[in-house]
Amino acid sequence: MTRGICILGATGSIGQNTLDVVARHPDEFRVVALTGSTRVEEMLALCLRHHPEVAVMVDAGAAVALREALAAHGHSRVRVESGEEALVAASTMSGVDEVMAAIVGAAGLLPTLAAVRAGRRVYLANKECLVMAGRLFMEEVQRHKVTLLPIDSEHNAIFQCLGDGQGIRRIILTASGGPFRQWPMDRLADVTPEQACAHPNWVMGRKISVDSATMMNKGLEVIEAHWLFSLTPDRIRVLVHPQSIIHSMVEYLDGSVLAQLGNPDMRTPIAHALAWPQRMESGVSSLNLVQGPALQFEDPDFGRFPCLGLAFRALEQGAGAPAVLNAANEVSVQAFLEGRIPFTGISRVVEETLEYCQPGAPESLEAVLAIDGEARRTATDRIRQAFSS
Ligand code: NAD
Ligand code: MG
Secondary structure, eight states: OOEEEEEETTTSHHHHHHHHHHHTOTTTEEEEEEEESSOHHHHHHHHHHHOOSEEEESSHHHHHHHHHHHHHTTOTTSEEEESHHHHHHHHHSTTOOEEEEOOOSGGGHHHHHHHHHTTOEEEEOOHHHHHHHHHHHHHHHHHTTOOEEEOSHHHHHHHHHOTTSOSEEEEEEEEOOOTTTTSOGGGGGGOOHHHHHOOSSOOOOHHHHHHHHHTHHHHHHHHHHHHHHTOOGGGEEEEEOTTOOEEEEEEETTSOEEEEEOOSOTHHHHHHHHHTTSOOOOSOOOOOTTTSOOOOOBOOOTTTOHHHHHHHHHHHHOTTHHHHHHHHHHHHHHHHHTTSSOTTHHHHHHHHHHHHOOOOOOOSHHHHHHHHHHHHHHHHHHHHHHHOO
16 A cells, blocks of 8 residues: 655755655655645656646646646646645645645645644644644644654654653754854855855755754754653753754763764655654665764854844743744845845844734634734834835
């Protein structure tokens, strides 16, 4: 029996890495549904190679273009849908047993939550889901007895080192420190989007690349770890490790520290999760510790990376603060990528939005979305007032 898989965000970096692993195991998986947003060429290539039943392009014009392109290639059997409702339909359709949640940002919340509520096995790359709606999301996971497997390399590493979850002193999330770990501080204001997206160790989408450069990515991951592993913030430590060979560690009460190592290639955590509780080939080469770089470690510099401290603060504050943090970050990263604010403006907008918006704990999905919307409007206003020339 093959397992039917839906890949939300199939045209992105995680989506394509997932399809690379899936294609190595044709006896194990059936690609049932793929979703993208606007990139027609990428989706066309994926459809021709993986033959899904359904392909979703959120953008209506892109869906029309994909339908025409598929017809021109004689592949009219792929059903092409568009719109946000089509994402939910794809992640819950019959024939889908498992869902890779790899849409970037808040747009991933609804279809991922729908997959949870439909009881599918869920592979979680979209960390923004848990930052926005951690309590609600994890309650639904429990209610529907969902197997939720972390794809983020750090959380996947911790999951691998956790054993039965007993006797843990703390977890240690490693961070590369991104491209600006050693830049002169006075040059950070002039960083360009291209420089921010040139990560030293990983090839990723643009939003998470900027998040890695500000270290907001690690802050989002601290919040993600809090929800996934039920740990208070004081038991989550961040350690900078520029080589990205150790993907994270668990420290036990007796002083033992278990780490997961491997080449920095997302196909390892993806294959781990897809095969769990077994193991499968991922296409990743063996780690060479003799010829590889020496492993280094240092404490994070909270002065250079204010976003990391803001994320810890939002987690400690609780209630709606993490959802505000996430929304303000998405808006300001987009503004930075479009050249409307400087790199150093990202943390400023997030900080000001957190000060202005102090919502209570959201009790429903609607409440989460309302907090998200309000924080986006506030961040947009801050950008207009502080940065428009
Ligand atoms: P990406 O930008 O390469 O791909 C994003 C995908 O989301 C694309 O398929 C795009 O079509 C889709 N998308 C974008 N906006 C959308 C919208 N409004 N509605 C529906 N679909 C939309 O991003 P990525 O690097 O693959 O990251 C995806 C997620 O995985 C992010 O949450 C990221 O934090 C997480 N993640 C990525 C990596 C990595 O190595 N790339 C590692 C860990 C976690
Ligand atoms: Mg990560």
